Amino acid sequence: MTAILETHGLTKRFGGLVAVNNVSISVERGSITAIIGPNGAGKTTLLNMISGMLLPDKGRVIFEGKDITSYPAHKRARMGIGRSFQNISIFPNLSVLDNIKIALLIGLGEFGASINPLKKLSRYDLLEEAIAIAEAVGLGGKERFIAGSLTQADQRKLDIALAISRKPRLLLLDEPTSGLSVEEIPSILSLIRRLRGNSDPLTIILVEHKIEVVRELADRVIVMKEGSVIAEGPPSSVMNNREVIEAYLGEGYA
Numbered sequence: 001m002t003a004i005l006e007t008h009g010l011t012k013r014f015g016g017l018v019a020v021n022n023v024s025i026s027v028e029r030g031s032i033t034a035i036i037g038p039n040g041a042g043k044t045t046l047l048n049m050i051s052g053m054l055l056p057d058k059g060r061v062i063f064e065g066k067d068i069t070s071y072p073a074h075k076r077a078r079m080g081i082g083r084s085f086q087n088i089s090i091f092p093n094l095s096v097l098d099n100i101k102i103a104l105l106i107g108l109g110e111f112g113a114s115i116n117p118l119k120k121l122s123r124y125d126l127l128e129e130a131i132a133i134a135e136a137v138g139l140g141g142k143e144r145f146i147a148g149s150l151t152q153a154d155q156r157k158l159d160i161a162l163a164i165s166r167k168p169r170l171l172l173l174d175e176p177t178s179g180l181s182v183e184e185i186p187s188i189l190s191l192i193r194r195l196r197g198n199s200d201p202l203t204i205i206l207v208e209h210k211i212e213v214v215r216e217l218a219d220r221v222i223v224m225k226e227g228s229v230i231a232e233g234p235p236s237s238v239m240n241n242r243e244v245i246e247a248y249l250g251e252g253y254a
Ligand SMILES: Nc1ncnc2c1ncn2[C@@H]1O[C@H](COP(=O)(O)OP(=O)(O)OP(=O)(O)O)[C@@H](O)[C@H]1O
Pocket: 014, 017, 019, 037, 038, 039, 040, 041, 042, 043, 044, 045, 046, 086
């Protein structure tokens, strides 16, 4: 087994609160890992320390064998870590294509302030690339739609499009099905499966509240509660773990 990502003893405090407490995980390349747990368990904080939005108080993050603990978010993005946010973060007044083009340009810009991204990629290439990404997430034919007018599911697809625009090898998705209706969820599930399933497999870590989604998608489940990992393993065994069921009972999930 080859781990694309490892965390060792990650800890994050907010004042007196230990939001993430000594979390060590190992994620296999090409796998889909779901992080579950009640509200406030520390799931988003853990993702933030993997993507570099937050630096840990203690512990290390190892990506593809390299210690990236002190690297800022933009450097990690450049190295191949992409992410989407719990709240959809698109430009609502711009078209689907313009949203994706901006993500592509930002990606290029980070290769160095001295390089003009527009010189590096001709307008034509930018357009082609943006159209290809829109198609890849299932927004083909909607390229000119204004992002804010899309359905929730399509906005989520666009959000994922922005996260994959720089061709990450590790993709972090924070509650990709939140705010979606039951009917909208399958299209996001098949998109996530599709993203993972190409010849150079993408590794995905997703935070998810919906147990059915976790069962459908995840190879491995990590359960967090009050900042700590309380269980991990394949969905079939983790979902039947007593401590896990109890952690959810209080939240009304069982
Ligand atoms: N920037 C912050 N400042 C202070 N406290 C924070 C901050 N971010 C998170 N917290 C606290 O840390 C704890 C963990 O929060 P986190 O957002 O990681 O939980 P979560 O598992 O993602 O929850 P949810 O399922 O509601 O999204 C919570 O108690 C939260 O209030």
